[in-house]
Amino acid sequence: MTAFTSKDVARLAGVSQSTVSYVMSGKRPISEETRRRVHDAIERLTYQPNAGARALASQRTNVVGLVVPFGPSADGAGLLPFIESIAFSARAQDYEVLLVTADEGSAGLRRLAGRSLCDGILMMDIQTEDERVPVAATLRTPVILIGVPAEPQGLHCVDMDFAQAARLAIGELADTGHDRVVILQHPTEVVQRDLNYVDRFLGPAVAVAADRRLPCRVTEPVERGRAGANRAVDQVLADRIPGERLGLVVPNANAVQPVLQALNARGVAPGRDLSVIGVCMDAWAENCEPPVTNVSGEARDVSRRAMQTLFWLLDPTPTGPPPVVDLLEPRLTRRESVMPIP
């Protein structure tokens, strides 16, 4: 019992195979009568076109490749919203999503492109100097980076604007009369992997603090999980100068909750005894104790935009091209973790 082909549809509808094809693609005018007959036949046979054959003939797979940072480094739940919203955007345009793990390095890219497994590629977790970027730049298949490497080599980049996020966070602490800021560094592994967003945030953050005459220190890397947060918080509390208004900035979304827990456990109340601003999704910030003032770049927005860019590259429309480096505005939401102006 082998599947029906467009030939079967053609025979049943009493038309040629090419007519079936044109009815499906809409690439040439078809009489109402013919269209109906073909659609009927398609329905009766529950015909579906063979993807391989279509790809071979049309040079279009209708698949997007997605390179995800699994492997030793997979960074907790933050990944899911990305994958999820990419899957939805793809589906909305009749595309499938092919998953490739980042631990393959550029081999994955070469495979996707070389075998014509997909029409375009989305790549996450870009390193500042990323061996895959130069490779990606030479492929026939368009590649969109979610993140901004040192040298994008002409590739389209989409991400949250971390510089702006830094300005918002530090600015808020300056505006609310803080005396000093401590920024909790990402975990060692992230720092060592040279992930692009580390310095895109830290650089501007330090600069803005200097600008606003706010003493500002960056901690040692804060390791994942409860233990890392505890250690970092102990250190911060030990260094506190009596009476100062201290602001903590947590650029690592995964650290926000553990840090708040550590503070609570030590009887230090964010919003009363010191301030905390996190960089994380709103949903996480709201669910903290207390709800935390955050700068938010929603994963969904970033991946939706990345998909839009990719689709534009796949068929450019009259509307101008998307920006090559496309940074989305973050948003500061005030909640209860920042001390009010005295």
Next chain:
Amino acid sequence: MTAFTSKDVARLAGVSQSTVSYVMSGKRPISEETRRRVHDAIERLTYQPNAGARALASQRTNVVGLVVPFGPSADGAGLLPFIESIAFSARAQDYEVLLVTADEGSAGLRRLAGRSLCDGILMMDIQTEDERVPVAATLRTPVILIGVPAEPQGLHCVDMDFAQAARLAIGELADTGHDRVVILQHPTEVVQRDLNYVDRFLGPAVAVAADRRLPCRVTEPVERGRAGANRAVDQVLADRIPGERLGLVVPNANAVQPVLQALNARGVAPGRDLSVIGVCMDAWAENCEPPVTNVSGEARDVSRRAMQTLFWLLDPTPTGPPPVVDLLEPRLTRRESVMPIP
């Protein structure tokens, strides 16, 4: 600049196209000399076979479809280890992974099979009565269920053995001299969605408790997040009978941490004032405060096994077929959240 084809390789190596094909597939003996020449040519051209053409000619896509429960119900971080290990298993066998979201329902299955997008399908988050299962059973494409519906219709099922997990958890509380057990129900949404593992755990749990003469109550659904856990814990503590040895069982992996936090926040120490046993991955259990005694079905083991089963179906080997319903043994690990025998 269009990609090289096997014809180019053949010309460069001075052999026929079919020889190139046979060198790559190893499906017929090739002289050492020829093999070398072909491999050289492949290397020089960095030739990669076109996936569509190959699929069309061989009726094999070398792709596995993965149906993931994204959508409103996506249940936090628990999903990633599954996806991740499936991706690795696939890669190890030279397969790609195509992602389909569960919100498409059986349409996704029909598309994967009807268009020959993949050779086999893995489906997660099975409902006890799942509309997709009867559909899956009629496809030409083999489907493996991760989970066990009421009527598997001959489909292969792989999952943790929740009945055994229940026995382990309840048994441990009985053995350590508890007077009463409270089981924290999954969130409303999970219960209403009729997910198969809810009753596969609860039924046996209640039965074993009865067997051991352990009074046992199942709570109202405990909603996601801190708030849900707080409410549930308040209720449990309010119902406590002074002096009793109370055991809490938390079958919902995502609730384990919030529940422990809620207890801690109320000055109730698990392992001293009452006992907690969670059903969750070891990594999560270890990272709790205190480390929690758990029954663990590791996602990785389940998905690896599911992939093995799928690969067996794709090319059956002399070794017998895998069991149709394949339940993996869970493991109880004692940590610090269960009160020692008095």
Next chain:
DNA sequence: TTGAAAGCGCTACCAC
């Protein structure tokens, strides 16, 4: 408005 037919790049049969 429609049909016939030439490929797309590969696999696998049949021949030598």
Next chain:
DNA sequence: GTGGTAGCGCTTTCAA
């Protein structure tokens, strides 16, 4: 051990 060649099921010219 190797080569020739007929498809796989679709899209897209070219012709009518």
